[in-house]
Amino acid sequence: MLPPSVLSHLNRASEVPLHLQVYEGLREAILEGTLKPALKLPSTRAMAGHLGVSRNTVLLAFEQLLLEGYLESRVGDGTYVTHTLPDTSLQKVEVKPISEGVQPRLSGRARKLLEVQVTQYLSQPEYRAFRSGMPALKDFPFEEWRKLHARHWKNPPVQLLSYGDPRGHFPLRQAISEYLNASRGVRCTPDQVLITSGSQQGLELAARLLLDEGDSLWMEDPGYLGARAAFQASGLNLCPIPIDQEGMQVQHGARHHPHARMVYVTPSHQYPLGITLSLTRRLELLKWARESGAWILEDDYNSEYRYEGRPLNALQGLDQDGRVIYVGTFSKVLLPSIRIGYLVLPEHLMDLFVHARSLVDRMPPGITQAVLAEFMENGGFERHVRKMRLLYADRQALFLKMAALHFPDWLPFQPSPAGMHLVSHLDSPFSDQALVEEARKVGVTVRALSPSYLQGARQGLLFGYTGFPEDESMLAAHDLGRVLRSL
Numbered sequence: 001m002l003p004p005s006v007l008s009h010l011n012r013a014s015e016v017p018l019h020l021q022v023y024e025g026l027r028e029a030i031l032e033g034t035l036k037p038a039l040k041l042p043s044t045r046a047m048a049g050h051l052g053v054s055r056n057t058v059l060l061a062f063e064q065l066l067l068e069g070y071l072e073s074r075v076g077d078g079t080y081v082t083h084t085l086p087d088t089s090l091q092k093v094e095v096k097p098i099s100e101g102v103q104p105r106l107s108g109r110a111r112k113l114l115e116v117q118v119t120q121y122l123s124q125p126e127y128r129a130f131r132s133g134m135p136a137l138k139d140f141p142f143e144e145w146r147k148l149h150a151r152h153w154k155n156p157p158v159q160l161l162s163y164g165d166p167r168g169h170f171p172l173r174q175a176i177s178e179y180l181n182a183s184r185g186v187r188c189t190p191d192q193v194l195i196t197s198g199s200q201q202g203l204e205l206a207a208r209l210l211l212d213e214g215d216s217l218w219m220e221d222p223g224y225l226g227a228r229a230a231f232q233a234s235g236l237n238l239c240p241i242p243i244d245q246e247g248m249q250v251q252h253g254a255r256h257h258p259h260a261r262m263v264y265v266t267p268s269h270q271y272p273l274g275i276t277l278s279l280t281r282r283l284e285l286l287k288w289a290r291e292s293g294a295w296i297l298e299d300d301y302n303s304e305y306r307y308e309g310r311p312l313n314a315l316q317g318l319d320q321d322g323r324v325i326y327v328g329t330f331s332k333v334l335l336p337s338i339r340i341g342y343l344v345l346p347e348h349l350m351d352l353f354v355h356a357r358s359l360v361d362r363m364p365p366g367i368t369q370a371v372l373a374e375f376m377e378n379g380g381f382e383r384h385v386r387k388m389r390l391l392y393a394d395r396q397a398l399f400l401k402m403a404a405l406h407f408p409d410w411l412p413f414q415p416s417p418a419g420m421h422l423v424s425h426l427d428s429p430f431s432d433q434a435l436v437e438e439a440r441k442v443g444v445t446v447r448a449l450s451p452s453y454l455q456g457a458r459q460g461l462l463f464g465y466t467g468f469p470e471d472e473s474m475l476a477a478h479d480l481g482r483v484l485r486s487l
């Protein structure tokens, strides 16, 4: 009377209630087509007797199946498998994993995205010497941060628990604008600050909202691969602009790519070469942007780390025409995992960016913003930056000593007055990528310079010296030195 599959489901030792087991057995039999549409089922009493369960158990299972539309009841005539279930929906589909070659149909945007190699640069798993761009995670002021969190969670206002302002928590925007005014010469009010999920979101939004597919963008060459990936995924045409001792060669861009609509630039510490964009070049760039109506995306990712003299103020502070969009982040100065960055936008762009940002991820996380705002207001942020600046200067000095001791002549280093990594150009028969692999074999992380170029790649290696305690760095330098000298 009933297909064996229903019976085979019943397991009296199981923690799953019997009525759910009966429900599951019948449902599966319907989906498999063992119980055909319009088939009349036995009465609940008969089925209970047949299965050896209480009638109530069968009633509960029927009730659920009726509710979900697998069964229908006809008054005075019993219960049927719903007669309208289409045959095709009842056939079992064999689901193959995507990796077995069955690809879902993707959008053109997704296909473009898949062409861009992002994982290598945006989600490196290793945390070990000499990974670049890493702050000293273990020196984060955990206790202070924990106390601030505990206090803010104790009795938080509803605004921080509910859907908040998509621009970001006002006190944080205010603290950031005051900090930027005082420390970076950025001219802005809190109403121009949009909190983002790291600079990556800011770069992606700017590329997508201000440029069309096929538009040209000046890209520092070599340049930051995270930015490059976002621009490529937006379908932009990247124009390589070479770097010399004064930074981006603005005249080269003006001559060869006069119709570009945007410029991506890291003026305070060119990534990855570490050069500061000279004042002359800054003024040239602003003039060119004004005359050609282009935007400038100023990525000021680690300007806090300057070990000699005062840093040049941000380009944004020199801009008279609202052409500069300033991109900032707490990833380097606090922790990458905080995922808080910001854009400083010309006023007339703010609504557009807020609109787009709220569609992507609605708003930044409430309590984290409140904690960070207070950390900035109470001086904790400034104290931490000062402490890290001293620590990183020491770590650079130590790194230079270790490099002189352990690394061969063809891997020369110069001290740098700023930043978090050092670059060595290679004068060796080995490619930088081959050396990265050799280093990995002995548990050391270094980054190759050549992939950062769009054209005319030079070979080199990047060593992050800020993120790791002295003993770890010394051990890594020793191990790497052994490998390099043996090559």
Ligand SMILES: Cc1ncc(COP(=O)(O)O)c(C=O)c1O
Binding pocket: 133, 197, 198, 199, 200, 201, 224, 226, 266, 271, 299, 301, 328, 329, 330, 331, 336, 341
């Ligand atoms: C040039 C540059 N900009 C920005 C960032 C920071 O990105 P995010 O704020 O998304 O963590 C980095 C980190 O490596 C970087 O090198």
